[in-house]
Amino acid sequence: MFGILDGVDYQGSLFDSPVLDRRLDAASLAGTTRTPLDRGAWVDVRRDWLADADGVFSTMVAEVPWRAERRQMYDRVVDVPRLVCMYAVGEELPHPTLELARDALSEHYRGELREPFVTAGCCFYRDGRDSVAWHGDRIGRGERKDTMVAIVSLGDPRRLALRPRGGGASISFTMGHGDLLVMGGSCQRTWEHAVPKVASAGPRISVQFRPLNVF
Template identity: 65%
Template structure:
């Protein structure tokens, strides 16, 4: 897949010959928590994964992306993004994703305790501003009735993730994420809040969103 990408000047790796191609920072360093109503919270850690632009190139080229269609009223329409889901037993498409999953499972161990660590990875490719996702919560499975943790690692051009109370209302939180940023939704967030990535007419490069989830959450 050939898409035009714009590297981030903040995501440049070390020039040394023996420098690693990518690295994870400490989750807690610079972590910002946004406490929402009804027991929900959102954590944001900017630039958590360094070297993310190189990883983006690998994901664009090597992930077997697929297009999906969905029923909308009386007709089928294209889902405005490409997708690939990795179950518990599948090998993730880059070693950084397994490292991120394990690091986040350790950091959020207390929040994850009821259902265990993060196990699956859902990848979404927003090719340009014509791709997006409408308001929703990850409410399939346990998250319909229990508190859960969904961690999102972003690669590529920043796109805003919006949050509002479930059922409608004004946007309460708008967080641009890209280039190795981490965003974690926890507590009752999937049941009591909705999130979206709006489409835009502005020129914007591709972004890959990796959603790490617990068993039984989609």
């Protein structure tokens, strides 16, 4: 275990769910539910999608080279409230199930996205104090071209909030262990999303699959 994870209250049996013996392919996404949003955006959710979610979570906690980052915030440098790791194009992912998940997503969304998912950004939320501020992953696509971001969640449930860019009512989706959420259409251009702080939460990992040059 990396020293940077000292103090994280993690147990291998935390979720106590069985290994799921099923194929992780495009057909496994047949049960996805789409929620249309304003301005041409949408969100897809597939509950309990990732096979062997316990095994993937355990491997990622122990073997991913998590790092802490610091960022300029106005007139001071602050700690980024989560640990991160980025897997670029062509880099082997930390668990073979994630390779299958990326390929299944690329196949399933090929008609809409017209390009594959090729990178995987990983975030480790150690407890409820870790979070992500409001943002949109639109760098590399500008103000007019749509893209997708597919998020696999592992560990304790956390809420992903979305709000229209420029103001408006927000909505949220609680992402549980093994759940998949895909933001598509104009979502990265016309909406923002965040993972808010909460009073209490156990460790959670998110894996964000993106097309080339989107972040």
